[in-house]
Structures are given as C-alpha cells and as structure tokens.
Amino acid sequence: MKKNPIDDLFSRKLREAELTPRAEAWEKLQMRQQTKQRRAVWIQWGPWLAAAGVSLLLIAGWLSWKDEAVSPTNTQMAQNTTKNPSVNSLSKPVQNQAVDIEFNKRQVVVQVEGKSVVAESKNNIENEQQVIQTTAPQIAQTMPQVVQEAKPSVESGLPTVETTTAVAQATPSVEPKPTEKKVVLQLPDLTEMERVASTMTPNESVTTSTELEADFLNKPRKTSKMAKVWQQLKNAKSGEKVDWDEVGFNPNKLIAKATGKKETNEK
Amino acid sequence: MVKILQLFTNESQLVKALQQGDAKAQRHLYDKYSARFLAVCVRYVGDSMEAEDVMIEGFMKIFERIGQYRGEGSFEGWMRRLMTNEALMYLRSRRQIEVELDAPEAQKAANVEWADAALDASELLTIVAKLPTGYRTVFNLYAIEGYSHAEIAEQLGITESTSKSQLHRARGLLQEMLQSLETGSRNVGNY
Numbered sequence: 001m002k003k004n005p006i007d008d009l010f011s012r013k014l015r016e017a018e019l020t021p022r023a024e025a026w027e028k029l030q031m032r033q034q035t036k037q038r039r040a041v042w043i044q045w046g047p048w049l050a051a052a053g054v055s056l057l058l059i060a061g062w063l064s065w066k067d068e069a070v071s072p073t074n075t076q077m078a079q080n081t082t083k084n085p086s087v088n089s090l091s092k093p094v095q096n097q098a099v100d101i102e103f104n105k106r107q108v109v110v111q112v113e114g115k116s117v118v119a120e121s122k123n124n125i126e127n128e129q130q131v132i133q134t135t136a137p138q139i140a141q142t143m144p145q146v147v148q149e150a151k152p153s154v155e156s157g158l159p160t161v162e163t164t165t166a167v168a169q170a171t172p173s174v175e176p177k178p179t180e181k182k183v184v185l186q187l188p189d190l191t192e193m194e195r196v197a198s199t200m201t202p203n204e205s206v207t208t209s210t211e212l213e214a215d216f217l218n219k220p221r222k223t224s225k226m227a228k229v230w231q232q233l234k235n236a237k238s239g240e241k242v243d244w245d246e247v248g249f250n251p252n253k254l255i256a257k258a259t260g261k262k263e264t265n266e267k
Numbered sequence: 268m269v270k271i272l273q274l275f276t277n278e279s280q281l282v283k284a285l286q287q288g289d290a291k292a293q294r295h296l297y298d299k300y301s302a303r304f305l306a307v308c309v310r311y312v313g314d315s316m317e318a319e320d321v322m323i324e325g326f327m328k329i330f331e332r333i334g335q336y337r338g339e340g341s342f343e344g345w346m347r348r349l350m351t352n353e354a355l356m357y358l359r360s361r362r363q364i365e366v367e368l369d370a371p372e373a374q375k376a377a378n379v380e381w382a383d384a385a386l387d388a389s390e391l392l393t394i395v396a397k398l399p400t401g402y403r404t405v406f407n408l409y410a411i412e413g414y415s416h417a418e419i420a421e422q423l424g425i426t427e428s429t430s431k432s433q434l435h436r437a438r439g440l441l442q443e444m445l446q447s448l449e450t451g452s453r454n455v456g457n458y
Contacts, residue, residue: 007410
C-alpha cells in the first residue's frame with residue numbers, strides 16, 4: 001500500500017530528528033533520581049522503622065508500668081524486713097562477740113558493705129562512753145569510721161533521748177589480734193540532748209513516732225492518673241470493686257444526671 | 268572518557284551495565300539518545316520545556332525498567348516506546364487529548380516534493396507542534412511511529428473511526444501549513 005505523501009515526508013524527516021536538550025537537563029535527571037531513591041528507601045524501611053519505634057514505646061511503657069506495679073510490693077517487703085525479728089537473729093554471732101557491757105534492748109544497725117552488724121548501745125550513758133565492739137577485721141580495715149544511728153526508744157521512768165547519733169570510730173588494725181577491733185562511740189553532749197528531750201514527754205514522743213510510722217505505711221503511693229485508671233480497669237476485669245473516685249468520674253452518676261435532665265426536659 | 272566509550276561500544280554491554288545501575292552507562296545512554304528522544308517528546312507535547320521534563324521522566328523509566336528488557340527486538344525501539352508512553356501519559360494527565368472534529372479541511376494539495384527539499388526537521392517539528400493535541404497525537408502514532416488505527420484507538424481510548432478522522436484532518440492541516448510556508452518563501456524569493 002502506497003504511503004500518503006504527507007505521512008511519508010514527516011516520517012522520513014522527523015523519525016530521526018534530534019533536538020539537543022539543555023545542559024541542566026542531566027542535572028535535573030540526577031536530582032530526580034536521588035529523590036526517588038531516597039523515597040524508595042523510606043518506602044522500604046519506613047514501615048520497619050515505624051514498627052521499631054512503636055515496639056520501643058511499648059517496651060518503655062511496659063517497663064514503667066511494671067516498675068509502678070512492683071514498687072508497692074517492694075515497700076511492703078522492706079517494711080516486713082524491718083519488722084522481722086529474724087534479722088536480729090541473723091546477726092547474733094556478731095552480737096555475741098561484742099564485749100559485754102550492760103545493754104538495754106535498743107539496737108543500732110550498722111550497715112557496712114551490705115552486712116548488717118547489730119550493736120547495742122548502753123542506755124545509761126553519761127557524757128561519753130566507750131564501747132568496745134568486736135567486728136570482723138575486714139570491716140575495720142575498709143571502714144575506719146562508721147556512722148551509727150540509734151533508734152529512738154523510751155524506757156519507763158528514765159529520761160530518754162529521742163534521736164541519738166553515735167559516731168563509731170574504728171581504730172586502724174594496729175593491735176596484734178586482727179579479730180578484735182575497738183570501736184569508739186562518740187555520743188553528743190548528753191546534757192544538751194536531755195534538755196531537748198525534757199521538753200517532750202515520753203508518751204507524746206512515742207505516739208508521734210508511731211503515728212509517723214503508721215502514716216508512712218498507710219500513705220497511698222503517688223501514682224499517675226493513668227496508673228490509677230489502669231488499676232481500676234484491672235479491678236473491673238477481675239470482677240473486683242471499682243473505685244470510681246480513682247478513675248475521676250462515675251458513669252452511674254453521669255447516667256443519673258443525664259436521665260434527670262431528660263426527665264426535667266420532659267416535664 | 269575514551270575508555271568508557273570503548274566499554275559501551277557493544278549494545279549488550281551497555282544494557283548489562285545499565286541493568287547493574289552503572290552511573291557511567293546511564294550517562295552514556297543519555298548522551299547518545301537524549302537529543303533524539305527530546306525530538307520525540309516535542310512531537311507529542313508541543314512545548315519544548317515541557318517536552319524536556321517528559322524526556323527526563325522517560326529516561327528515569329528506562330533506567331528503572333531496564334531489567335525488563337530481555338534483548339528481544341531493538342533496544343532503541345524499546346526505549347522509544349517507553350518515551351512515547353511517557354508523553355501520552357503526560358498528555359492524558361493534562362487531559363489534552365481531546366477529539367476535535369470541526370477543524371478546517373485542506374482545500375488544495377500541497378507541493379510535497381518542494382517541502383521535502385526545502386524544509387528541515389526543525390521546521391517540520393514546528394509545524395507538527397502547531398497541530399491541535401488530538402490530531403498531533405494520532406498523526407504521530409500513525410504516520411511516524413507506525414501504529415495501526417486499532418492500536419491507536421485502544422491506546423487513546425477512542426474509536427477506530429475517530430482515529431481515522433483525526434488523522435485525515437491532521438493531514439489536511441499539515442498540508443495547509445506547508446502551502447502557506449511555500450507561498451511565503453516564494454514571495455520572499457520574488458522580492
């Protein structure tokens with residue numbers, strides 16, 4: 001079939017026609033390629049990065065939630081430990097080694113390198129008193145000075161000191177016997193302390209200290225709003241009673257209000 | 268540079284390098300074909316600046332889809348098809364392919380032999396660029412690329428008869444423009 005002369009003319013002349021593009025065209029092409037590659041990388045890795053971010057957030061949230069959930073138990077455990085008399089029994093060997101001076105029931109707990117050493121301080125101390133205490137040699141070497149805190153106690157009829165700070169000074173191991181160590185308890189001026197103590201009656205001090213302790217134990221732990229709501233949600237799930245005050249709103253009240261309004265509108 | 272050119276003298280080597288994403292091979296391909304493909308884009312799009320953009324996009328398609336080329340048929344033909352498709356996509360996105368049926372018919376046959384001798388490619392390109400988009404597209408696809416009316420109808424989403432009528436009118440307009448060029452140059456020659 002013979003080709004149309006117009007078609008033929010344009011076909012022959014334009015099929016191999018050339019028009020030189022501007023020099024910027026190649027740079028433009030390269031820039032677009034780079035942008036496309038970057039986009040492709042984001043498309044390829046974007047979902048994975050997003051998933052990683054979300055999982056990190058979830059892990060962080062779970063960890064914080066776990067800490068919040070565990071912390072009340074920890075405090076309870078700590079309280080139990082302080083109340084537990086078996087702690088005293090654990091440190092009995094050390095106690096038995098202590099030089100026998102007339103001790104009352106007051107106990108001083110000294111924390112040295114994680115080991116608890118129970119020392120008993122004499123109640124009828126005058127201005128200064130030296131207590132010779134036998135401790136393990138390694139304790140004496142590592143801790144030349146030990147600060148002891150005496151627990152406040154009250155003995156009937158006797159003037160007492162509410163808080164006694166005793167400084168135990170361990171002399172360096174100069175003595176030939178490495179097993180024995182002298183600990184000097186330097187107590188503050190008793191007259192001063194007696195003056196302070198005399199302002200408070202024993203009964204009052206007991207009650208305040210016990211109240212403080214009870215307060216500390218019964219004080220609700222500071223938790224975030226979210227944790228409270230979460231706790232109530234858990235209660236609701238497990239079928240326990242839900243404290244709506246903790247949640248911040250009471251749906252029953254809201255419904256009651258809404259229905260009440262409706263009724264008033266109807267009236 | 269000489270070394271690079273020597274490396275890509277063989278087309279299959281060039282294709283292999285392009286398939287590996289070789290930047291030098293890409294540059295070589297661009298240098299070799301950009302002028303030709305820009306002319307193709309100008310034929311379809313009309314405006315040279317827009318045509319340059321289409322050509323850049325077309326080259327990006329070539330680099331992306333080079334893995335799909337299996338060495339069957341001409342490599343240039345394969346690239347040209349991609350370029351043409353890119354130009355058509357551009358026209359479709361601009362909704363510029365409209366069917367024009369009320370264009371004036373050519374009254375007198377143009378002296379094609381004179382035009383063949385006197386006009387160069389750039390002048391003919393300018394004439395084609397002046398055609399309405401619908402006519403231009405059908406004329407390019409049928410007369411220059413060699414597609415059938417059925418293929419054009421399928422590609423542009425029009426009927427075969429519409430494609431035929433568009434081609435007929437495009438030819439008429441081109442003839443008119445060639446005649447006006449002929450008379451203009453003759454007048455210039457007389458003076």
